[in-house]
Amino acid sequence: MTDFNKYNPYPGRFSIRCPRCGGEATFDFPFELLNEWSEELESWRVDTTVEILRWGGWFVVAKHPDLFPWKEPSGGYRRSDQGVCYCQNCSTRFEHLLEWPSDAYFYCEVKGKLLWAWSREHVKVLKSFIQSKNRKIEDYPGYGLFLHHIPKHFMLAKNRDLVVKKLEKLLTL
């Protein structure tokens, strides 16, 4: 899963290993760019911690305006790996430069290859998917992109039991 940048877009928010305490923390990109038809816009509007600005045809949701105020980019907008880590264990929120997959909280090794998931929910879905007989991606709405890019190694019948066992262990974290 090393080529995920090209094929597997990041979700807006996901779990990482807290660089301060090693516990499960959340990583958040500072901005969400939405068009006016986006259904997500309404749910952001009720969140009083964010700022919503206009930029050209876009609505920009600045999720952490104190740490990352929105600045209009001179060219097009490109998401960087800079974001915010917040951790309930150490009750902090701080800037963090994402390094994936080394920052992953949910990861395991299966016969020499690294398997990771964005969040606990993703681990559950992945386990259910690997265990299922027919492995139909359309049975997991919202997880299609993630499941679609699981490397073959983890899908092999001979690795199935081991993968499931490792994922079960991740769920106990």
Ligand SMILES: [Zn+2]
């Ligand atoms: Zn922490």
